[in-house]
Amino acid sequence: MSESVTEQPRTAFPSPASVAKQVQETRPAQAREATGAESLVLALESVGAEVVFGIPGGAILPAYDPLMDSTSVRHILVRHEQGAGHAAEGYASATGKVGVCMATSGPGATNLVTAIADAYMDSVPMVAITGQVSSAAIGTDAFQEADIRGITMPITKHNYLVTDPADIPRVIAEAFHVASTGRPGPVLVDISKDALQAGTTFSWPPQIDLPGYRPTVKPHQKQIREAARLIAASREPVLYVGGGVIRSGAHEELRALVEATGIPVVTTLMARGAFPDTHPLHLGMPGMHGSVAAVTALQRSDLIIALGARFDDRVTGQLSSFAPFAKVIHADIDPAEIGKNRTADVPIVGDAKEIIAELTEEVRGKPGQDISAWVRRAKGWAQTYPVGYTPSEEPGALSPQYVIEKIGEIAGPEAVYAAGVGQHQMWAAQFIDYERPGAWLNSGGAGTMGYSVPAAMGAKVGEPDRVVWAIDGDGCFQMTNQELATCVINDIPIKVAVINNSSLGMVRQWQSLFYNQRYSNTDLHTSVGSRIPDFVLLAEAYGCVGLRCERPEDVEATIRQAMEITDRPVVIDFVVERDAMVWPMVPAGVSNDAIQIARDAAPDWDREESEAYAQGTDADHSETGGQTDEQSDTQSDTADQEA
Numbered sequence: 001m002s003e004s005v006t007e008q009p010r011t012a013f014p015s016p017a018s019v020a021k022q023v024q025e026t027r028p029a030q031a032r033e034a035t036g037a038e039s040l041v042l043a044l045e046s047v048g049a050e051v052v053f054g055i056p057g058g059a060i061l062p063a064y065d066p067l068m069d070s071t072s073v074r075h076i077l078v079r080h081e082q083g084a085g086h087a088a089e090g091y092a093s094a095t096g097k098v099g100v101c102m103a104t105s106g107p108g109a110t111n112l113v114t115a116i117a118d119a120y121m122d123s124v125p126m127v128a129i130t131g132q133v134s135s136a137a138i139g140t141d142a143f144q145e146a147d148i149r150g151i152t153m154p155i156t157k158h159n160y161l162v163t164d165p166a167d168i169p170r171v172i173a174e175a176f177h178v179a180s181t182g183r184p185g186p187v188l189v190d191i192s193k194d195a196l197q198a199g200t201t202f203s204w205p206p207q208i209d210l211p212g213y214r215p216t217v218k219p220h221q222k223q224i225r226e227a228a229r230l231i232a233a234s235r236e237p238v239l240y241v242g243g244g245v246i247r248s249g250a251h252e253e254l255r256a257l258v259e260a261t262g263i264p265v266v267t268t269l270m271a272r273g274a275f276p277d278t279h280p281l282h283l284g285m286p287g288m289h290g291s292v293a294a295v296t297a298l299q300r301s302d303l304i305i306a307l308g309a310r311f312d313d314r315v316t317g318q319l320s321s322f323a324p325f326a327k328v329i330h331a332d333i334d335p336a337e338i339g340k341n342r343t344a345d346v347p348i349v350g351d352a353k354e355i356i357a358e359l360t361e362e363v364r365g366k367p368g369q370d371i372s373a374w375v376r377r378a379k380g381w382a383q384t385y386p387v388g389y390t391p392s393e394e395p396g397a398l399s400p401q402y403v404i405e406k407i408g409e410i411a412g413p414e415a416v417y418a419a420g421v422g423q424h425q426m427w428a429a430q431f432i433d434y435e436r437p438g439a440w441l442n443s444g445g446a447g448t449m450g451y452s453v454p455a456a457m458g459a460k461v462g463e464p465d466r467v468v469w470a471i472d473g474d475g476c477f478q479m480t481n482q483e484l485a486t487c488v489i490n491d492i493p494i495k496v497a498v499i500n501n502s503s504l505g506m507v508r509q510w511q512s513l514f515y516n517q518r519y520s521n522t523d524l525h526t527s528v529g530s531r532i533p534d535f536v537l538l539a540e541a542y543g544c545v546g547l548r549c550e551r552p553e554d555v556e557a558t559i560r561q562a563m564e565i566t567d568r569p570v571v572i573d574f575v576v577e578r579d580a581m582v583w584p585m586v587p588a589g590v591s592n593d594a595i596q597i598a599r600d601a602a603p604d605w606d607r608e609e610s611e612a613y614a615q616g617t618d619a620d621h622s623e624t625g626g627q628t629d630e631q632s633d634t635q636s637d638t639a640d641q642e643a
Contacts, residue, residue: 037066050097074461088126094438118446124242144570147297183333223346237374253353276356293325372586408432413439473505498572528575535571
């Protein structure tokens with residue numbers, strides 16, 4: 001039987017919940033005697049943790065004994081601690097809940113560091129629990145001792161070292177609260193072995209008191225009014241949507257704002273799915289490998305409304321030349337992001353869900369400039385310079401873009417897609433339509449190779465009724481493919497597409513473009529001729545189904561065959577052409593105006609400007625009583641869809 005791909009989406013993507021509120025509303029439980037380890041497991045049960053990804057070891061071993069008896073917390077034994085961290089990320093990103101991973105002290109804890117850094121960069125709610133040597137041995141360079149609290153201090157929202165077992169319930173409650181509120185992120189809880197072994201009294205709920213942690217949720221009304229004033233005065237506005245919109249569960253509010261204003265939307269790599277790709281006002285993804293329409297709309301806008309986005313270098317290109325004529329409304333839950341890279345004319349601190357809802361109410365029905373000419377112009381860029389690819393001229397060669405496009409078509413919008421890092425990541429962002437939040441998982445800020453397979457595993461655990469595809473490269477896949485064993489043993493039937501160009505593809509692309517085609521150390525020998533390793537045999541050795549596809553005419557049938565297999569993981573080795581490149585591209589460190597649509601090919605802006613002038617799109621704008629023609633058409637389309 002094949003997996004269903006027509007499951008209806010949830011009414012709302014769950015937003016991170018305040019554990020403090022949950023704790024306050026919990027009926028006090030009778031205090032009981034327990035060890036610190038038992039207290040830890042009871043606390044995890046009490047905060048609603050459903051699954052823990054981890055590996056036992058000496059310092060954390062006391063916790064694994066009571067964990068074995070838990071009926072509500074499932075533990076999944078991974079094959080490497082990095083896999084535990086990325087699985088927790090995938091679980092959190094697919095469900096909106098807090099992901100949990102666990103490791104022992106020393107190397108076990110340090111193996112989590114990459115995943116913790118990844119979660120920090122991408123604002124993923126995660127709690128990492130590590131064992132530590134006994135408190136008397138801390139600082140003595142004891143066996144398997146590492147100062148994991150000090151190591152992770154720059155890459156966590158907060159971290160703890162617990163040496164008193166009485167503190168465990170409070171610390172776990174605080175950790176979940178901090179991880180899931182404000183700007184989400186990872187929290188580390190390091191617990192000494194003697195604290196886990198010692199006796200204590202477990203009582204719930206604990207008192208959460210964090211006087212220095214008061215995230216601003218409600219925006220200031222003066223800033224909302226000022227933002228609405230700028231929107232009303234703008235003739236060429238763009239909604240620049242970042243991952244914060246997904247983290248806050250604000251996708252429905254975003255759509256309402258777009259319907260009320262008719263403003264075109266761009267969604268960053270971390271925001272794919274926050275706004276439907278098929279919506280007529282969606283211009284695509286901005287950034288280094290974004291669409292011409294999205295990149296150009298930002299560059300030529302007179303107003304950027306940034307929602308949960310941080311003006312990172314991959315979006316802005318050369319910062320000094322980014323959107324030179326635009327005023328900026330910058331809304332973010334994290335005040336440290338506002339003004340960090342681009343000065344905001346109207347800064348708004350608060351939760352994206354609250355901000356967007358209040359901004360929509362403020363602008364709805366109010367007079368503003370007619371932006372229909374601007375919208376037509378932006379759509380014209382999308383039509384003239386669509387994101388596409390040229391199939392290989394080599395007979396029988398398989399284009400990686402075609403493979404990924406077909407996976408998206410066959411699996412559909414209700415599936416979950418977890419990408420690794422590199423060319424295949426960009427193609428997956430470009431050639432699959434994302435219609436809902438939680439469908440697209442990737443490592444955006446840290447760019448962590450090896451993210452895909454364990455993240456897909458975590459997503460499948462959190463969303464067992466959805467089809468989950470890991471779209472990976474032959475380089476990334478070799479970093480964490482041991483988690484296929486975890487998937488087989490724990491009945492986690494993910495599907496893995498290995499885009500095998502026998503290269504570190506993105507590095508090779510840069511070597512082609514900027515290093516005179518000197519391919520230093522990028523050949524992986526994974527394709528025809530050597531096949532080290534043979535991915536089909538490797539998959540079978542792990543107990544998965546291994547398939548290989550080398551011809552365009554076999555792609556659809558191979559994907560459908562994988563979709564029919566639901567009792568174990570499937571790995572497909574797609575042997576693709578080596579020299580395919582990711583386009584469009586803005587080379588690093590240059591202006592977004594220098595965007596290229598192919599090698600040595602750029603948009604013909606002189607012709608575009610001439611045509612725009614001839615069509616009168618630069619004519620004077622006049623104020624209207626509310627909707628533009630574009631808005632009316634868009635709302636009619638939406639009404640038809642809902643009907």
